[in-house]
Amino acid sequence: MTRATRTIPAQTTRWLSADEQRHWRAFISAVELLPDRLQRDLVAEHGITMADYEILVRLSEAEGRRLRMSELAERSLSSRSRLSHQISRMEAAGLVRREDCAEDRRGQWAVMTAQGWAAIETAAPDHVESVRAHLVDQLTPAEFAALGRACAKVVDHLQSLED
């Protein structure tokens, strides 16, 4: 809703200026369109989703290619519930498996399988190309860096709220 079309003035509201609105809408549009595009590429070429890919990346970076469910949930910015469903699907697809945790019998390990490793090894080059084609290469290095820094500040703020 633009300021001009409001019938009741709301003096206390700091409406967005025309420029701010443009920037805000550009951001929202990018948020809507880019993940969609990358997901389509990934699913079409390799049959895995961005969510699958994200999990595999986190596991590939972990010692022994395994992480506790709660730790994996945090690192992948997922709720535990969502991760649990996600891992169930990936387990059915053979990309990961669950293992009981010896130290804490409430715990579970999510462990990357050989098939999971193969999947991300195959998908990674194409995915990176996709990210370059649709994001990095569309911007100058300075623009891309500015985008990253702005997002990092926002993310820091949002994560500080969750206490």
Next chain:
Amino acid sequence: MTRATRTIPAQTTRWLSADEQRHWRAFISAVELLPDRLQRDLVAEHGITMADYEILVRLSEAEGRRLRMSELAERSLSSRSRLSHQISRMEAAGLVRREDCAEDRRGQWAVMTAQGWAAIETAAPDHVESVRAHLVDQLTPAEFAALGRACAKVVDHLQSLED
């Protein structure tokens, strides 16, 4: 997956540098966290979703507060199918209604109701505050502008693909 952990060199792949990876992940994290935060605020305070809000904004900006379904789908970056489901829900909630189109009998109008107008009038100030609190106010004006311009370039690219 980081470059260092790969076992098989893939000379043809232009992997992301450490800096590029940081920027990319910051962006992805923002994409994950910010819409979530805004949606929670909106649902908690006003019982409408970001998708509802977006539709109401587009209709509020249109002549007669009505748009053809296909036009509304384009403007809201939605598929026709998704919009159709969305409008059905909003119709059930009393926020919009459908009307037959006289000029083209295949067509349908999505029309904002008085209740829809009231809903966005009530929600808009809080939503804008939310956008400011979690995005705009977290950045300097220059940073926010840079974010907007970068996103606009990416969006232009992505929309040019859909031909």
Next chain:
DNA sequence: CAAGATTGACCCATCAATCTTC
């Protein structure tokens, strides 16, 4: 046959409830 629009089936995320172990 193409365009406008809708439908239903399936997939995924969220939320509250639950279970087990600490």
Next chain:
DNA sequence: GAAGATTGATGGGTCAATCTTG
């Protein structure tokens, strides 16, 4: 009781199929 983790119900998005009118 709190923490780790899972489950099932519900709501929303996607896709292919369908219907109607141009």
